[in-house]
Amino acid sequence: MLESDLLYEQEYSIRINTPADPLFYYFDYDQRSHDINMEFQHDHDFYEIHILLDSSATHIIEGNVHALQQYDIVLLAPYRLHMTQYPAGLPHKRLIINFNMPRNIPGLETAYNEMLQPFNEEVPICRFTGGLRSAVFEPLNAIFTCSRSASPLNPVLIHSLFQQFLCTLSQQNDKNAYVLEEIGNAIMQKIYSVTAHIHSHYSSELSLDSISRQFYISPYYLSHQFRTVTGFTLTEYIQMTRVRKAQQLLLHTRQRISDIAGQCGFNSFSQFNRSFNKQSGMSPSAFRKAQGTSGGGSPLSSY
CATH class of the missing domain: 2.60.120.10 (Jelly Rolls)
Structure with missing residues (x-):
């Protein structure tokens, strides 16, 4: 050794x-x-x-x-x-x-x-x-x-x-000797720049058209390449990011669920409930009750 x-x-x-x-x-x-x-x-x-x-x-x-x-x-x-x-x-x-x-x-x-x-x-x-x-x-x-x-x-x-x-x-x-290196091709870099933008602006209005304009990519090309690189549609990725943020707020704050929905970029409480149920397998209130507010969680080191 x-x-x-x-x-x-x-x-x-x-x-x-x-x-x-x-x-x-x-x-x-x-x-x-x-x-x-x-x-x-x-x-x-x-x-x-x-x-x-x-x-x-x-x-x-x-x-x-x-x-x-x-x-x-x-x-x-x-x-x-x-x-x-x-x-x-x-x-x-x-x-x-x-x-x-x-x-x-x-x-x-x-x-x-x-x-x-x-x-x-x-x-x-x-x-x-x-x-x-x-x-x-x-x-x-x-x-x-x-x-x-x-x-x-x-x-x-x-x-x-x-x-x-x-x-x-x-x-x-x-x-520290670490240096940034270019990884993958230009479109891969561009798509991960889009994902970084989504994680930073999940509470704002996000759409295929607005992100296409922001990154100077045609909507069709962005839609196709985004799914190729990430495995998700742009809409799915935005909703997943928002639900993950909502889960953290449900676990670690006592904010009202309706306030969390708005804070995470959902236009309506019903839209929030549908997206949350789809990804979590339960309602926001059931998630909070099941997980508690102590924020224990479990290690994610299996990845």
């Missing part, structure tokens, strides 16, 4: 608490293939880190396409829309880390904000090489090693080591 490698065991996982708890960790060591690529961007109410362990992949963050190389680190703040696409061929190893941690500890607020600052970068992807990469990964390897024992101290050790990992990322952020 090379010095800079991350320790790995397929289908191994480490869990401390649940996403509903103030302190939560889930480390998922597994592999994914092109056959189970995600269909749609998603978000969640906890932090996520994606580390590609071999070959290459594509990560889409709020509609923007990013090429990944081996050992690239993707840092996703809560509610940041994203999805990973793996190329055809053999499955690709990756480590997904979902986590929450208290940030209002007296005396540590400023330090915690600094520690988590890399998650707020416009392009939140880190690439390190050589000895620097080894130093960044050292705490993660220590977490893997200590998790193999049954010590009652493990949760404290893992929490401490993970904070060390985050601090190292923050301290070395100025040495």
Whole structure:
């Protein structure tokens, strides 16, 4: 094993608490293939880190396409829309880390904000090489090693080591070697620019004609290419984005459902109900009741 490698065991996982708890960790060591690529961007109410362990992949963050190389680190703040696409061929190893941690500890607020600052970068992807990469990964390897024992101290050790990992990322952020690369052809780039626009303007009036004018594409061409690239019609994608936003508001606020409908871009409450039922399999009120308002959710690291 090379010095800079991350320790790995397929289908191994480490869990401390649940996403509903103030302190939560889930480390998922597994592999994914092109056959189970995600269909749609998603978000969640906890932090996520994606580390590609071999070959290459594509990560889409709020509609923007990013090429990944081996050992690239993707840092996703809560509610940041994203999805990973793996190329055809053999499955690709990756480590997904979902986590929450208290940030209002007296005396540590400023330090915690600094520690988590890399998650707020416009392009939140880190690439390190050589000895620097080894130093960044050292705490993660220590977490893997200590998790193999049954010590009652493990949760404290893992929490401490993970904070060390985050601090190292923050301290070395100025040495980040990741560079943006053009991915795919021009029309693929254009379509993902359209998806980014939808995610940023879902509460506004959106239509095939208005988006065609915005991006200087004929409505027919946009309609055809959008479905080819994303697998959805433009209208389906807009409605899915709005429903996902509504789901988050239902989970994490006590706003009236009718207010949420308007805030998410639906022209009428009946339209909102139809779209929500179609995608969620239940009404907005039933969804809120079933999920509760604590925002626990479940890790989405299966992708």
